Amino acid sequence: MQGGGRASAVDGMVQHIRGLIRERGLTVGDVLPSEGELAVMFDASRNTVREAFRTLKAYGVAESRQKVGAVLTDQHQVAMRDLFSFAMDISVDAFRDIQGYRRLTEMNLFDLLAGRIGEDTLAEMDAVNARIGRATTPEDASDLDFQFHRLMVEAAGNRTLSETYGMLKPVIRRLMLAGKSHRLALEGVVAEHAEIVQALRKTDRIAFVYHMNRHLDAGLEFIPPPGRPDAGHGAGLQEDAR
Known part of the structure; x- marks a missing residue:
């Protein structure tokens, strides 16, 4: 039960963070609140927030940057x-x-x-x-x-x-x-x-x-037919016959 409760708490925190991103209109490159700030904001333990961050990073939604914190990214997309x-x-x-x-x-x-x-x-x-x-x-x-x-x-x-x-x-x-x-x-x-x-x-x-x-x-x-090399690519622009 304890493990299930912990998982539910982490899932809940992920949902809280996603809601926060939507409400504040955050986008790629924006910095998320710190672990401590989120723990206070949503009345959760820092361990729960840390696990939620790991989930977001695993899905390519956020990444950690030195001296900055958790930053939104779109690596998965x-x-x-x-x-x-x-x-x-x-x-x-x-x-x-x-x-x-x-x-x-x-x-x-x-x-x-x-x-x-x-x-x-x-x-x-x-x-x-x-x-x-x-x-x-x-x-x-x-x-x-x-x-x-x-x-x-x-x-x-x-x-x-x-x-x-x-x-x-x-x-x-x-x-x-x-x-x-x-x-x-x-x-x-x-x-x-x-x-x-x-x-x-x-x-x-x-x-x-x-x-x-x-x-x-x-x-x-x-667009070339099947089996014919693409004639639309090249190193430079060609002059058309006039």
């Missing part, structure tokens, strides 16, 4: 999403599945963005888009492409959506590599991004949906 990205075969079906998710999220953000997005964010999106046009490698271009879309998603003000989008970064970024080694394709990305920003400035829903839809479809032609 990072490991899982990186594994998912590594294992995922970038096929036509995978492309459509991921872009389908983005249609359900990004293309339906207009109403939120129309009332929230400011000129500072739009100007930042313009600046990132200009850097895409100057990118010298497909990897740099895809990183900047993701950054452009992340700015838009975060401007909607939905924390859950922002965190989910961030978790999918390795997968989305990998799809964004499609076609980035072709100069004409890259110019097309920059042009569509500019139209998306312009639609947001004018609060033009039809233009926003139209250009987002075109943009999300654009990379499909660069």
Whole structure:
């Protein structure tokens, strides 16, 4: 009974800490209260708090840092999403599945963005888009492409959506590599991004949906069929035949 009671106390403390994280809106990098503070806060022994911390660390929710204490982390999520990205075969079906998710999220953000997005964010999106046009490698271009879309998603003000989008970064970024080694394709990305920003400035829903839809479809032609090497990756950008 004693062992069961101790386990229940530890589980209860884990739930208390999770509740505290939600109530205070704590996120990755934030420092949790000390063992002593939590023991007083929830009328528990320091041993119980220590065991609860061990549970959180085992699940990759927190880690101990010297002279700082317990810090929130997302090591488990990072490991899982990186594994998912590594294992995922970038096929036509995978492309459509991921872009389908983005249609359900990004293309339906207009109403939120129309009332929230400011000129500072739009100007930042313009600046990132200009850097895409100057990118010298497909990897740099895809990183900047993701950054452009992340700015838009975060401007909607939905924390859950922002965190989910961030978790999918390795997968989305990998799809964004499609076609980035072709100069004409890259110019097309920059042009569509500019139209998306312009639609947001004018609060033009039809233009926003139209250009987002075109943009999300654009990379499909660069997804190689089964058995053919991926033609969308490369050390540098290629000039297309004109």
